[in-house]
Amino acid sequence: MSNDIKMNDSFLIPDLSPELERGPKWLRELRYRSRDEFNRLPLPRRGLHLWRYTDPNKFLVDSNSVTDSSFGIDFESTAKDLLVQLTDKHLDGVVTDQGGRVIRVSLSEEAEKAGVVVCRLSDAVEQHGELVEKYLYQQVNSATGKFEAMNSALWNDGVFVYIPDGVTVERPIHLLREAGLANSAQYPRLLAVVGKNAELNLVDEYTGGSPAMDEGLSYSNSAVEIFGLQDSRTRYVSLQRQAAGMNSYMTHRAKIEDGATMFTIPLAFGAALSKANFGVTLAGKGTESRMYGMLFGSGRQMFDNHTMHQHTSGETWSNIDFKVVLRDKANSAYTGLIRIENDAKTCEAYQENRNLLLNKGAKAETIPELEILNEDVSCSHGATIGPIDPMSIFYLNSRGIDTPTAVRMIVAGYVEPTVSRLPEDLKERVRGYIMKRLESI
Amino acid sequence: MSDKIRQQNENLKTLNEDYATKYGFRDPVDYFHKGAQGVNHEVVEMISKMKNEPRWMADIRHEALDIFLSKPMPKWGNQDLLGEIDFEKIFYFMKPIENQQTSWDDVPEYIKNTFDKLGIPEAEKNFLGGVSAQYESEVVYHSMKEELKEQGIVFLDMDSGLREFPDIVQKYFGTVIPAMDNKFSALNTAVWSGGSFIYVPPGIDVKIPLQAYFRINAENMGQFERTLIIADKGARVHYIEGCTAPVYSTDSLHSAVVEVIALDDAYIRYTTIQNWARNIFNLVTKRASAYKNGTVEWVDGNLGSRLTMKYPCIQLLGEGARGEILSVAFAGVSQHQDAGAKVIHAAPNTSSRITSKSISKDDGRASYRGLVKVHKNAENAKVSVECDALLIGEDARSDTYPTMEIDHDEVKIEHEARVSKVAEEQLFYLTSRGLTEDDARLLIVNGFMEPFTKELPLEYAVELNRLIELEMEGSIG
Numbered sequence: 001m002s003n004d005i006k007m008n009d010s011f012l013i014p015d016l017s018p019e020l021e022r023g024p025k026w027l028r029e030l031r032y033r034s035r036d037e038f039n040r041l042p043l044p045r046r047g048l049h050l051w052r053y054t055d056p057n058k059f060l061v062d063s064n065s066v067t068d069s070s071f072g073i074d075f076e077s078t079a080k081d082l083l084v085q086l087t088d089k090h091l092d093g094v095v096t097d098q099g100g101r102v103i104r105v106s107l108s109e110e111a112e113k114a115g116v117v118v119c120r121l122s123d124a125v126e127q128h129g130e131l132v133e134k135y136l137y138q139q140v141n142s143a144t145g146k147f148e149a150m151n152s153a154l155w156n157d158g159v160f161v162y163i164p165d166g167v168t169v170e171r172p173i174h175l176l177r178e179a180g181l182a183n184s185a186q187y188p189r190l191l192a193v194v195g196k197n198a199e200l201n202l203v204d205e206y207t208g209g210s211p212a213m214d215e216g217l218s219y220s221n222s223a224v225e226i227f228g229l230q231d232s233r234t235r236y237v238s239l240q241r242q243a244a245g246m247n248s249y250m251t252h253r254a255k256i257e258d259g260a261t262m263f264t265i266p267l268a269f270g271a272a273l274s275k276a277n278f279g280v281t282l283a284g285k286g287t288e289s290r291m292y293g294m295l296f297g298s299g300r301q302m303f304d305n306h307t308m309h310q311h312t313s314g315e316t317w318s319n320i321d322f323k324v325v326l327r328d329k330a331n332s333a334y335t336g337l338i339r340i341e342n343d344a345k346t347c348e349a350y351q352e353n354r355n356l357l358l359n360k361g362a363k364a365e366t367i368p369e370l371e372i373l374n375e376d377v378s379c380s381h382g383a384t385i386g387p388i389d390p391m392s393i394f395y396l397n398s399r400g401i402d403t404p405t406a407v408r409m410i411v412a413g414y415v416e417p418t419v420s421r422l423p424e425d426l427k428e429r430v431r432g433y434i435m436k437r438l439e440s441i
Numbered sequence: 442m443s444d445k446i447r448q449q450n451e452n453l454k455t456l457n458e459d460y461a462t463k464y465g466f467r468d469p470v471d472y473f474h475k476g477a478q479g480v481n482h483e484v485v486e487m488i489s490k491m492k493n494e495p496r497w498m499a500d501i502r503h504e505a506l507d508i509f510l511s512k513p514m515p516k517w518g519n520q521d522l523l524g525e526i527d528f529e530k531i532f533y534f535m536k537p538i539e540n541q542q543t544s545w546d547d548v549p550e551y552i553k554n555t556f557d558k559l560g561i562p563e564a565e566k567n568f569l570g571g572v573s574a575q576y577e578s579e580v581v582y583h584s585m586k587e588e589l590k591e592q593g594i595v596f597l598d599m600d601s602g603l604r605e606f607p608d609i610v611q612k613y614f615g616t617v618i619p620a621m622d623n624k625f626s627a628l629n630t631a632v633w634s635g636g637s638f639i640y641v642p643p644g645i646d647v648k649i650p651l652q653a654y655f656r657i658n659a660e661n662m663g664q665f666e667r668t669l670i671i672a673d674k675g676a677r678v679h680y681i682e683g684c685t686a687p688v689y690s691t692d693s694l695h696s697a698v699v700e701v702i703a704l705d706d707a708y709i710r711y712t713t714i715q716n717w718a719r720n721i722f723n724l725v726t727k728r729a730s731a732y733k734n735g736t737v738e739w740v741d742g743n744l745g746s747r748l749t750m751k752y753p754c755i756q757l758l759g760e761g762a763r764g765e766i767l768s769v770a771f772a773g774v775s776q777h778q779d780a781g782a783k784v785i786h787a788a789p790n791t792s793s794r795i796t797s798k799s800i801s802k803d804d805g806r807a808s809y810r811g812l813v814k815v816h817k818n819a820e821n822a823k824v825s826v827e828c829d830a831l832l833i834g835e836d837a838r839s840d841t842y843p844t845m846e847i848d849h850d851e852v853k854i855e856h857e858a859r860v861s862k863v864a865e866e867q868l869f870y871l872t873s874r875g876l877t878e879d880d881a882r883l884l885i886v887n888g889f890m891e892p893f894t895k896e897l898p899l900e901y902a903v904e905l906n907r908l909i910e911l912e913m914e915g916s917i918g
Contacts, residue, residue: 047516049842342836355847363848368856370841375801375832375862385847385854 010062012039019154023125030137034152037142044146053333053365054275054304059147059249061185061219071098072208072243075178082174090425092201093118093173099186100156107173114167121158121189131162136191139253139281140223148251151187151223158189161202165195165229172201172237172423179208182216182245190224194232194260203237203426206270210245213272220271221249228256230284235263237422238278241433242270244299250276258284258313265421268295268303269433279308282316282344293322294418296437297330297362307351308337314345314376323415324355325434326362327441333365338381342373351381356388356414358407358441408438479529482506485631488534492600492634495607498614505620505630512624519777519806522748526722531694533632533665589647594678595640596651599667602638609640613671617700617728617756626726629665629698636666636697641676641707650679650712650898668699672707672735679710681898694722695746701729703737705759710738714901716745716908719776723749733759733788740896741768743778744908752810754783757791757819764793769893772805772837773912781810781842782826786819786852795826798893800886801837802912808840809858817848828858831889833882883913 013020013035020031043060044051075098082094083106092108095118103120111118117128124132142149159175177188194200210218220242228234234254242248248271256262266278280289295303309318324332338349355364368381388410396406411434419430485506489499514523589596595606603610620630641647672678695717703709709729717723723746729737739753755764770778784793799807807830815822830839841858863885871881886909887894894902 045516049517345835357847357849357852360849360851363846365844365846366856367842367844368858369843370830370839370858370860372830372832372839372860374835375837376835377832377860377862379858379860381841381856381858383843383845383854383856385845385852387851 010064011060012063013150013153014063017154019156022122022156024129026133027125027136030141031153034142034149035154038146038149038153041146041149049367050277050306050335053331054273054302056146058247058273059219059221059275065183066185067183071178071180072211075176075208078207079176082176085174085425090171091174092116092169092171095159095173095175097157097159097175097177097188099178099180099184100158100188103157103159108171111169111173114169115164116167116169117160117162118173119160121155121160121191124160124162124191128160128162131193132160132191135193135225135227137225138227139225139255140251144251147221147249148223151189151221151251155187155189155223158191161190161192161200163194163198163200163232166197167195168199169201170199172203172425174203175205177204177206177222179206179218179220179242179246181208182210182218184210185219186221188220188222190222190226192224192226192234192236194226194228194234196229197231198229199233201235201423203239203423205239206242206248206250208246209243209248209271211243213245215245217272218243218246219249220246222251224250224252226252226254226262228254228260228262230257231259232256233261233263235265235423237265237426238267238276239426239430240266240268240270240274240276242274244270244272246271246273248274248276250274252276252278253281254279254289255281255283256287256289259286260284261287262289263421264289264291264293265418266291266293266305266307267418267430268305269437271301273302273304275304277306277308279306279310280318281310281312282318283312285313285315287313287316289316289318291318291320291322292418292421293320294415295324295332296415296434297324297326297332298328298437299330300328301330303330303332305333306335306337308339309349309351311338311340311344311347311349314343314347316344316347318347318349320351320353321417322351322353323418324353324364325358325411325415326355326364327358327437329361329363331363333367335367335369336381337369337371338379339371340373340377340379345374345376347377347379349377349379353381353383354414355383355385356411357386358388358411404438404441407441408435411438478532480506480509480531480533480628480632484533488632488634491534492603494603497611498603501615501620502631505627506632508620509624509627509631512627514624518750518779519748522722522777526694528628534634592645592647593642594645594647595638597638599636599638599669600634602669606638606640609671610638610669613669613700613702615700617702617730618698618726622726625696625724626698629667629696629726633665633667633698635664636668636699637670637680637682638668639670639678639680641672641678643673644675645673646676647678650681652681664693664695664697666697668697670699670701670709670711672703672709674704675706676704677708679712681712681901682714693718693720694724696723697725697727699725699727701727701737703729703731703735703762705733705735707732708736710740711753712740712897712901714742714744714897714905715749715751717749718745719747721746723751725749725751727751728754728756729764730756730758731762731764734761735759736763736765738765739767739782740893741766741780742893742905743768743770743780744905744912746776746778748777748779750779752781752783752812754785755793756785756787757793758787760788760790762788762791764791766793766795766797767893767896768797769890770797770799770807771909771912772799772801772807774803774805777806777808779808779810781808781812783812784814784824786813786815786822786824789818789820790822791819792823793825796892797826797828798831798889799829799839800831800833800889801839802833804834804836804838806838806840809842811843813843813845813854813856815847815849815852815854819849820851822849822852824852824854826854826856829889830858830860831886832860832862833886879913883910886913
């Protein structure tokens, strides 16, 4: 198009990026193709509905300003806690990923014995080449969008998880993805394949980044691809609690085949600007996908979330419940799409988005969308935006409970349906994050 | 099951074959001024000269034309269909007879014939307050009962309105929908012709609905009505606009602009039933402003046209203002009804309700596109949105794109949408009571539409039910 704004060269991926040379020939070709796509594609137009609320410039990384930097001090203690939980048999695996630069994997004996593979994506390319080549870039690639092309070209190293057919990993495998301090950019990538009739329980936790905007920004652009083969069961928790100077971009895609179930819990507390896109494709008969999302915004945080349930096969079922709590001058925009294709007969799909505004100045937008291309469906969506009902506060006051406590109780109750679905070890932690945000209410 | 549907589709092919005789009657017309195709500053100047308009209106037209030419086509909506519009092939102005008619007897016979088929004279005798019938680009017939005149109520076509009440028109024209608003409102502002002009003085309650029938009757001819309705403080009025149109072989564009203003404590209801021929593009901008304690209600039915893009809007600008939008859409074979509603809350204690119902049948596509915006100062705003969609046929499509933007925490917003097909249990229940499956399905569809039809005046409700029956016949076969 002629009216594209010419981009400064420093926003292009240069020919000599070392990442482009990583991996075997097929991978290098795909990386180069992604690089070309990224350089060719114009920035998404603000008029496009998924970009109405966020300026795409905020995710453009000036390659000159990125200086490999150190990591925050909290990381070591969180990592240590996780390893303790592994020895205490609360977890089946721990992966610590420092901006893709250092990745360490610890796996329980049971998991290892059962043939579970958790490793660096670069190692998987060598050792499980066929598997990786079959699945990598199938869902998030250069055709998905400009920023997905950016990750597809530049991921330095990522994480690979493979559960063989019939194997159940009962305890969660926990990924801790730490971002670098100011002036850093990272491109985390995850590829998970859950075999036939296998079960995976995965927690993907995003932390770190520049602690404050005035110290300089840090960038994170993450891509997640999950494949649930026949009759598999997957629970995936994405916990984003990055630091205040972070611009965070995430694209998550899962695809499930006949009889498989997918349970996604996207949670977000952190970052200055967080744009996340969670999509599940129900590609086989009898598949079921549930999503229980929650975010809590405070200060001047901005969240721009999308969810998508795409039914490409008949006899499928999906449900989304996305809850938003905002205080101070925080902003949230939620766009949720249910799409049912023409040959996906006999489907049910539901969607609910609730927004709780704790004070004036907080702002929420909600765009629940339906695209239904055949008649044999049952779909509904609901959305609400509003303050805490003054009657509820009044009721609690009349029972001798002061207003701040009443607000905390009501918010806790409001998010409980999501929190109660988390793995045991995460429940208390997440409740703690919520209460910490309500301390000064 | 699929055999049956194939059979249904076979039957459907013949559904519209007799449309030309049923609804597609068309009389040969001598066009007094059949303007050239395409639009430019000369055409605009000619339109304005021919109408003997004041200079300020001509200036507004020219300015709007520049805006129209500079604005790109919308990048959203049904791009395939929008791409088919060729602005160079459209006639921008036609004037079927030279002078305004004053009584029914003076109306030329051939035009009367057309109206007879629509049942207008009957309706007028019994019921109508005034008829303002749009035939071609200008109003040809206009009558108003004496009692309306006595009360000081102005109900004219827009051209006469501009001649007789230039001050009121100048004060309000383009204030609710400026030419800048979008490409089609700019086009309308540049070449508008006809439409209704209503002014109700303070405190007057117009007891009978004011009605206007619109018809367009020439191939490749654009219709650019401009309607302006003002209810002064404490006034009440109900305006009804309905239309059926003949079938044409080539595409035709209808792009109206309707501005509605309810001043303090005023009440306006605007009812439309749109049943354009299946080849017409209906791209309409409708917007209302409601001031302190004012109320505006849009009751909007979309049955016809190839592509309709229409999102009636209410701006609640004064404290306590209220808005309600009730809309139904029926998308049959190869139709796309892209309808919706917009409400802007810009004052405290305002409330609004949107109810949207759509039926998609065969390969028809019905979309709901909505916006609810609550501004910072709109304390205690209340909003409720409800969308229901019914799908009939394997290839029917329904989309819902609501947007809600809330800048204030003291606000209550609720949105709900449901999409489903005709429930088997309901069909089973009704057939077990002795109804045929066809009758049962029709009954369910009529029940689905009930919240809309019950808001219509009786003869419109009857007509709508008959139209739906006709539409359903094909699928029931």
